[in-house]
Amino acid sequence: MKNKTMAKEKEQEQEQQAQQPAAEAATVTVASASEITTPVILKAKTREELDQQFHQLKAKHDGHPLTAGSVARSKDDGTYILRVDII
């Protein structure tokens, strides 16, 4: 009797193992990565202008959180550059 139960358990275990890879393959998700891939690049001659552009963008996407990175400056002409991601 005990042997029968063990055999049954073993069978179940093997079945589960056979099913697992398929289930896992289906749940593997690739990050949409939208946060890092659909940025809006704002460019302006002055910091004030850049802030203004950011606030306009924020108003346009009311309700959506925005993320803003570090403000960069162009080596060529000193333009202020800000990357904004819309989540």
Next chain:
Amino acid sequence: MATLKGQNIRILIMDGNDAFRVVGKSTNCTVTLTGNADDVSSKDDVGLASKPEITSKSWSVSVESLDVTDTAAVLNAIKNLTPFTLIWDETSTADNQTMEVANYNRMGQAYMNDVTFQWDDRTNSTKQLQFAGTGPLRKYSGAPTMDIVDNDGAYTKGQFVRLFLGNDNTDAPSKILAFCKSLSLHVSLSLESNTTKDTTDDWDVQEPTALSYDISSNALVKGGDVITSTVQGQDFASIEDIYEASTPVRFQIANTSGANNRTKGLIICSGSVVITQLELSAQNRTSASYTTTLTGYGIYQVAA
């Protein structure tokens, strides 16, 4: 013998539109493939060196970059806890912005598991990203497209990003770490080996378990100074008070503006931290300085 130039090899990341994008305008990238060897399990000996048995394979990628304009996006990406599709490929054309789908290409899924940003005074800011592969790294075929954000030649000087600390854990930090010369933010994602015996060939599969982050800053001790601007300075006594109290405080890492870079501009990220280390250094004939390490808890916010 054919040789490859470093600038002709780039790491690309898949975006939501199935296009590929260069990771962080990298100046440096490395792919490491590791064969994990079994422990030697007997005393059988065939000389001094025993033959290693490769039981599984793993891979990792590291990228260095001068572009920190995507700080917030990267901080968001690491806390997503989802793997990215990465490609290592040769590029062609004058600007190295066209993929070749070359002999040396590889593609796989990886978690971003370590991120460090460094903002130092008068220096171009840097970031370092590390990815840990989960599952196989294989050759691919086909011709994925490539899209590059157009901010070539743009750099963020470290003095334009500063750390603001609050006196308490409420959401209104108004103080700046006075005379702070350097600032770095480090975020780490712990990964553990898969908990089942499922394998993809013999490649290691990993899963994320915990996210942690810490902030380091270095400042000069300059007693008696009072900064009167839209933010106030914090002398040594203030930081010591926070340390003595052992209470968490709110932090914000933000862009700055104003004549002295003391006005808080757009916030890049914020959260709660505890001062876990305060180190004093007083060397003869040199300005005394302190170095603090703040360890974050809870999840940081990046939405502006």
